Amino acid sequence: MKGVLMKKIISIVLSICMILCALPIQAFAKNLSIEESLANIVGKDLVTPRLIEKAKNDIDNLESVGFESNRLNIEKVSKSGEITYKFRLTDEIESRITAIEDSQGSLVLNIYEGTKHNELVYLSDGGLLVDGNRVEISFEVINEKKEVAQNTECIAFANARYSQYSTSPFVSSSTYTDFIKSYKANKNAWGVETIVNLTATVVAAILSASISGISVGGSIAISIFAYTASAMINYVYIYGMEDAYWSYEFDKYESTESWSLERHYKYTGACYSRRNQDPNGAKFPHTFYEFNFFS
Amino acid sequence: MKKVQLIICILLIFSTISAIVISDCYSYNKSNPLLNKQWYLQNNGNKDAITESADYRDYLEMKCGADISATEMWKILLSHEYNQNVIVAVIDTGVDYLHEDLQDSIWINTDEIPGDGKDNDNNGYIDDIHGYNFCNDNANVLEVQQNAGENGHGTMCAGIISASDNNVGILGIAGYTNISIMSLKVLDSEEEINSGNVSSIIKAVKYAEANGAQICNLSLCIAEYDDELKETMEESDMLFVVPAGNGSGRGIDISKKHVFPASYKLDNMIVVANMNYNGRLNKSSNYGLDYVDVAAPGTCIISTYPQNSYKYASGTSMSTAVVTGIAAVLYGTTNDMTAGKAKDLICLSVDINEDLIMRITSGGSVNGENALKMVLGFKQ
Numbered sequence: 001m002k003g004v005l006m007k008k009i010i011s012i013v014l015s016i017c018m019i020l021c022a023l024p025i026q027a028f029a030k031n032l033s034i035e036e037s038l039a040n041i042v043g044k045d046l047v048t049p050r051l052i053e054k055a056k057n058d059i060d061n062l063e064s065v066g067f068e069s070n071r072l073n074i075e076k077v078s079k080s081g082e083i084t085y086k087f088r089l090t091d092e093i094e095s096r097i098t099a100i101e102d103s104q105g106s107l108v109l110n111i112y113e114g115t116k117h118n119e120l121v122y123l124s125d126g127g128l129l130v131d132g133n134r135v136e137i138s139f140e141v142i143n144e145k146k147e148v149a150q151n152t153e154c155i156a157f158a159n160a161r162y163s164q165y166s167t168s169p170f171v172s173s174s175t176y177t178d179f180i181k182s183y184k185a186n187k188n189a190w191g192v193e194t195i196v197n198l199t200a201t202v203v204a205a206i207l208s209a210s211i212s213g214i215s216v217g218g219s220i221a222i223s224i225f226a227y228t229a230s231a232m233i234n235y236v237y238i239y240g241m242e243d244a245y246w247s248y249e250f251d252k253y254e255s256t257e258s259w260s261l262e263r264h265y266k267y268t269g270a271c272y273s274r275r276n277q278d279p280n281g282a283k284f285p286h287t288f289y290e291f292n293f294f295s
Numbered sequence: 296m297k298k299v300q301l302i303i304c305i306l307l308i309f310s311t312i313s314a315i316v317i318s319d320c321y322s323y324n325k326s327n328p329l330l331n332k333q334w335y336l337q338n339n340g341n342k343d344a345i346t347e348s349a350d351y352r353d354y355l356e357m358k359c360g361a362d363i364s365a366t367e368m369w370k371i372l373l374s375h376e377y378n379q380n381v382i383v384a385v386i387d388t389g390v391d392y393l394h395e396d397l398q399d400s401i402w403i404n405t406d407e408i409p410g411d412g413k414d415n416d417n418n419g420y421i422d423d424i425h426g427y428n429f430c431n432d433n434a435n436v437l438e439v440q441q442n443a444g445e446n447g448h449g450t451m452c453a454g455i456i457s458a459s460d461n462n463v464g465i466l467g468i469a470g471y472t473n474i475s476i477m478s479l480k481v482l483d484s485e486e487e488i489n490s491g492n493v494s495s496i497i498k499a500v501k502y503a504e505a506n507g508a509q510i511c512n513l514s515l516c517i518a519e520y521d522d523e524l525k526e527t528m529e530e531s532d533m534l535f536v537v538p539a540g541n542g543s544g545r546g547i548d549i550s551k552k553h554v555f556p557a558s559y560k561l562d563n564m565i566v567v568a569n570m571n572y573n574g575r576l577n578k579s580s581n582y583g584l585d586y587v588d589v590a591a592p593g594t595c596i597i598s599t600y601p602q603n604s605y606k607y608a609s610g611t612s613m614s615t616a617v618v619t620g621i622a623a624v625l626y627g628t629t630n631d632m633t634a635g636k637a638k639d640l641i642c643l644s645v646d647i648n649e650d651l652i653m654r655i656t657s658g659g660s661v662n663g664e665n666a667l668k669m670v671l672g673f674k675q
Contacts, residue, residue: 034354057575059354064545064578069354103653105548105582125551126542162349162609212543218579219544293349 034059037074055083058099061107062087065122066208066219067097087201090226095201113199120202128209130202136245137210139185163292165220169266170291171257176266178254183214183269186276187245194241195233203229207248207271214250214267215290224288228271235273235282242281243274250286263292327458327466329605334572335592335617336365336468345572348595348607361574362592363617364664365468371667372471372624380473381626383456383510383619384426384503384533386496387449389438390478391601392425394450396464400457401425402475404506418505426478427502429495436478438601447600449478451608452514454599455616456623464605465597468620468663472627477508482515493521500527508533509626510637512619514612516540517555525559534626534634535564536619538611539581546576548654549583558586563634565622565641567614568651569593570660575650580611582654588642590651590660591617621663625670632670640666 034055038047055074063069067087075086075096085097096112105124110117121129128135169176188210195203207225212218232246250269258264266289274281330336334344340359345351382402392401402425406416409424420427422434438450457474458467467474479499482491496517503511511533517524528535539546540554546568549558557566569580570590576582577594593614600606618641625640626632644666645659652658 056354056356056573060352060578061545063352066544069352105654107545122545124548126545126547164349209544215543218541 034074038077041074042077051077051081051083054081057101058083058085061099061101062097062109064219065107066205066212066222068221068223071223072097089201089204089223090230093200093226093230095199097201111199111201111205113201116197116199118197118199118202120205122209128206130198130206133189135206135209136187136189137185137213138188139183139210139213139248141181141183163215163218163290165215165224166289166291167224167287169264169289171255171264173266175255175257176253176264176289177256178258180252180254180265182249182251184247184249184277185210186247188247189245190241194236196237198233200226200229200233203233211248211250211267214252215265220288225286228284228286231284232271232273232282235284239282241273243278245275247272247275247277249277263290265290265292326462327460327464328462329465329597332597333465335362335596336466338362338572338592345595345607348597348609350595350607350609355571355573357572358574361570361572361660363468363621363660364662368621368624368663368667369471371664371671372628375628375671377628377630378473379627379630380475381469381510381623382475382477382506382508383469383512383623384477384479384499384508385449385453385456385512386479386481386499386503387452387512387514388446388482389428389436389449389480390425390453390476391438391447391450391599392476392478393437394454394599394601395603396458396461396467396599397450397453397476399459399461400453400467400470400474400476402477418502420502426480427499428480428483429498429502430480430483430491436480438478438480447606448482448514448608448612449480450601451596451598451606452512452612452616452619453478454605455596455613456512456620458599464599468617469623469627472624474623474627477503477506479503491515493517493524497524497527500524500531500533504531504533509632510534510536510619510622512616513537513556514615516557520553520555520558524556525561528556528559528564529561531563532634533563534622534637535561536615536622537564537566538615539566539568539583539587541569541579541610542581545578546580546582549581549587550585551583553586554581557581557583560586563638565589565618565638567591567593567611567618568655569609569611569614570648570651574648574660576654577609579609580614584654584656587655588638589618589645589657590614590648590655592660593617618661621661621666624663625666628667628670640669644669 071088073086076084087095098110100108107122109120204222204225208220208222212220248271250267253266255264268287271284332344338361340357342357408415414421426436428435453476457469458465460470481495481499537556539557566587568582568587568590569577570592571577571594591614594609596613597607622637642657645657646662647659
């Protein structure tokens with residue numbers, strides 16, 4: 001009788017111990033997906049802490065420049081430990097990416113899409129290189145709302161807010177009526193002789209890097225520009241390059257449903273196949289939305 | 296067989312109890328209910344602290360120990376007898392000085408009679424009880440979140456620095472210090488970001504110094520170099536804590552592309568980068584071996600928000616407030632602290648970090664415990 005009781009007690013205690021021991025592991029359950037992904041590719045024994053750390057750092061780096069982590073998957077790991085990621089730009093377009101952060105702080109991405117390959121370098125001075133050519137990223141503000149223009153002497157950026165971007169409005173589309181300002185970039189370099197050689201992911205990344213400067217919430221997600229990028233490449237494929245530069249213009253509107261804690265913006269405008277928004281070239285209209293908030 | 300089972304059982308129980316005891320070593324004073332979400336004070340590796348923040352990334356690990364060692368700092372501080380009054384100017388969007396967690400640490404200008412429409416203390420400003428609003432040239436510095444330009448930024452910085460140990464909300468880094476927050480409003484825009492004039496910032500700095508502030512928290516960046524602002528800061532005896540700035544997505548090296556005031560290179564100014572909860576530099580944070588002095592936690596930081604609420608925010612603004620809090624603690628322990636000494640103490644007491652060593656002058660993230668030990672060591 002005593003033996004049976006002891007067994008029951010031991011059984012209960014062991015069960016409790018197992019549950020308690022499992023608790024801290026559950027806190028890292030989500031991280032295991034990276035470990036599991038790596039384990040599925042290289043085998044569990046070869047998944048080192050260094051490899052896991054590299055994967056996490058790569059994903060963090062990619063997300064910082066607009067590659068959404070929920071569109072990234074680990075695809076393969078080379079013998080030297082280089083990780084290749086699959087990035088789903090759209091349902092039809094996927095690219096393969098490797099990422100290296102050099103000692104100078106630059107982020108070097110090699111992007112493969114079908115037979116195309118481009119090198120994209122995010123420089124530590126904020127610049128961008130495409131296959132070794134520097135992209136001119138600049139914009140000017142025009143037609144600023146009167147009361148905002150009074151404060152042109154200085155801009156202080158708090159930037160302690162967070163932004164989400166989407167091609168769909170976050171609140172009723174009819175509420176984005178309060179004009180804020182217009183932005184123009186008259187001379188952004190293609191970076192190469194023709195963008196036909198560029199992957200859609202790279203063109204979308206260039207657009208994201210160029211246009212992110214007009215928002216306050218960090219990098220605009222690259223997938224926002226997926227269809228514009230594809231349309232631009234297809235246009236050049238058919239008609240050829242019309243200029244050594246492209247340009248863009250965007251008007252910024254705020255929703256009447258904005259308040260200090262949650263701000264809603266609409267950016268509507270177009271990318272142009274020629275500099276200075278030349279109407280003789282091709283125009284690629286584009287609208288996207290920003291939800292800016294404190295979390 | 297039974298003996299073996301019993302031994303295994305005892306070992307398991309022992310290990311479980313040990314695990315619980317070890318994790319409890321990092322437990323906080325539970326009187327502030329949101330303290331367990333303030334990972335930057337004492338990081339025990341528990342992600343539950345930040346999952347509600349929009350900047351939380353499930354793929355990044357929460358690194359135990361990546362924090363400012365606040366608990367240990369407070370232990371030393373509370374055994375120390377001296378508690379000098381410290382006035383910290385928060386030059387920002389205003390402060391909700393009625394907030395339940397801030398009302399006990401708000402600066403009061405005792406030489407001024409509130410609401411009488413007179414400049415009783417002859418300091419050039421009428422009814423400046425808690426500070427001054429340089430945007431609208433009046434004494435209204437209350438951030439109430441009803442005006443478009445008031446987005447809580449100043450109130451959040453103030454909470455990180457000074458929120459009281461009062462059984463509600465959070466605990467500020469200098470929550471045990473005899474601290475007063477002077478609210479100087481210079482940012483008040485109807486646009487999406489806070490904007491203000493450099494001339495307002497200069498006036499605010501001069502006001503702060505004239506009215507006894509020892510530390511200025513300037514969680515803002517300015518688009519262009521301004522000689523007058525630089526001179527005003529340089530000639531001041533106050534300590535300025537400023538952000539390295541946030542990149543437009545990815546942070547930049549400000550040695551290559553300057554941002555201000557971070558690139559002024561002043562002996563009485565500490566430039567702060569944003570350390571993520573994984574102990575690494577946040578990818579959005581600017582950096583620069585020649586200009587950025589230290590890193591401090593600045594990601595998923597919970598703090599006070601107008602109207603008795605609490606929010607998370609991320610950015611070098613938050614990191615700046617963290618360093619200001621530590622500086623306030625140091626100033627509170629001695630009456631002979633200077634800006635230069637405080638800067639040296641904070642920079643020399645960092646936790647050296649392999650990710651930061653090539654990007655930040657000190658090569659590490661701030662550690663309040665180490666800094667405080669150095670102050671007390673100096674005194675002995």
